[in-house]
Amino acid sequence: MPDFYVFVERISGRKPMRQLGSAVAQVFLVVLFVTPSPQTVKRAAAATAGDPRASCKEARFEVSLRGGDLFSREIGDGLVLRLMPITASAAKGNGGWFIEVTPTNDDKQDYAYPLNPPLRFANSQWLGTGYGIPAREQLSQEHSVRFILSAAEYERIHKFLLCALWPCQTPAPNETAKEYLEMTARAPSGLIEVLPKSVDTSADGTIVNAVRLSIAVIAPRQLDFAPDLTATDRACPAGVAEP
Secondary structure, eight states: OOOHHHHHHHHHSSOOOSOOOHHHHHHHHHHHHTOOOHHHHHHHHHHTSOOTTSEEEEEEEEEEEETTOOEEEEEETTEEEEEEEEEETTTTEEEEEEEEEEETTOTTOOSSGGGSSOTTSOOTTBOSSBTTBOHHHHTTSOEEEEEEOOHHHHHHHHHHHHHHHOGGGSSOGGGHHHHHHHHHHHSOEEEEEEEEEEEEEOTTSOSEEEEEEEEEEEEETTSOBOTTSOEEEEEOOTTOOOO
């Protein structure tokens, strides 16, 4: 597993602070594990509850990977789905994958990370060993990953992301978690659903030898799907917010 501070710096473009004052640290820990209030959870659920009258499209495909394989596929509108190998530090083998959605011209901008809290713990993007969870457990369940649809929306949300990661550097640190969660809940987005079909791991479940995945890309009709993907109409599910 990569060093956490290196990972956050790569995603945000800024060096994380390793020491915080006690008062700010309490707020920081709330954001770190993203523990919203019940009221915020209700608002977020309502914002992404899905509208059966709303129109989305869905494309499905399967992929088979051996441990350590890097997978990427263009999904449309200049966006690429990537499965990035994770190194299991204990055995120095392939620990699984991390799901990203990036623009074709910049693979350092992950359009999924801002919409899938917790920001500093194992979120739905993790398909492998990390944070005390073995790959076999992560690959025993479906993963749903929201992603931002455009560069303009990413830039807008990225400002709130930085405030959530470094609340001590904002004018109102106590409000940063709430503002971040409410902003991301309303953000226009698509959805990646990853369902493991077969998994071959080491005896302790930390190293992945091979996996077969069923992947669905779901997005509002405005997304121009890649030509090699066959997209069909469907109602928008929970987690998809239209522009």
